Amino acid sequence: MTRRRRVGVMGGTFDPIHHGHLVAASEVQAWFDLDEVVFVPTGDPWQKADREVTTAEHRYLMTVIATAANPRFNVSRVDIDRSGRTYTIDTLRDLRERLPEADLYFITGADALAEIFTWRDADELFDLAQFVGCTRPGYEMDEETLRAIPADRVTMVEIPALAISSTDCRARTQRGEPVWYLVPDGVVQYIAKHELYPATETPSTDTG
Ligand code: ATP
Ligand code: MG
DSSP states (O other): OOOOEEEEEEEEOOTTOOHHHHHHHHHHHHHTTOSEEEEEEOOSSOEETTEEOOOHHHHHHHHHHHHTTOTTEEEOOHHHHSOSOOOHHHHHHHHHHHOTTEEEEEEEEHHHHHHHTTSTTHHHHHHHOEEEEEOBTTBOOOHHHHHHSOTTTEEEEOOOOOOOOHHHHHHHHHTTOOOBTTBOHHHHHHHHHTTOSOOSSOOOOOOO
């Protein structure tokens, strides 16, 4: 008897994608013996915490570069090609339609998981996928959120702590500091080539 296909879904802004994302996806892939993990960059236009998010096409290509070497990692354009703001419910509905034969595992960090309960259609979300909450350094889930999590639909997974965030990678680039080894080599080079995350202020040339 053939087993149902298991597909992990890793949604994110990926501005830029970093090794925290990749390790989380890899751990969950192994843990649940997933056939595939699909990375789904969020669409444009989109405002995140008052900042301009990098064009979807750049974020998509960085995600492709970062995942290219892993035969179980793929990237989907479902959120990029849908217009308007990205909601996880739409991501899962679209993927469900494209992969009717698969069981979906939605992979999220602890911070994003806590937000799920404020999302639209939370009940339907749990019907569409199993949720996998990854521990993330600096994010402790409060008791109330933990209690609200339906134990049969959400599994918490402890992954090796990598205190890497896209926010920090952008800030480092803006300050002219390296992001080598925080993001894959190809992503370091992509950021430099396309001059993503430029310094907001020009450094003072005043030497006096
Ligand atoms: P930003 O700082 O811009 O919010 P981010 O580093 O949080 O970026 P996102 O694209 O927002 O990256 O995250 C996508 C998903 O990956 C979320 O579910 C998030 O919780 C998870 N994630 C991000 N970084 C880590 C990490 N270091 N360890 C585990 N999970 C992570
Ligand atoms: Mg985030």
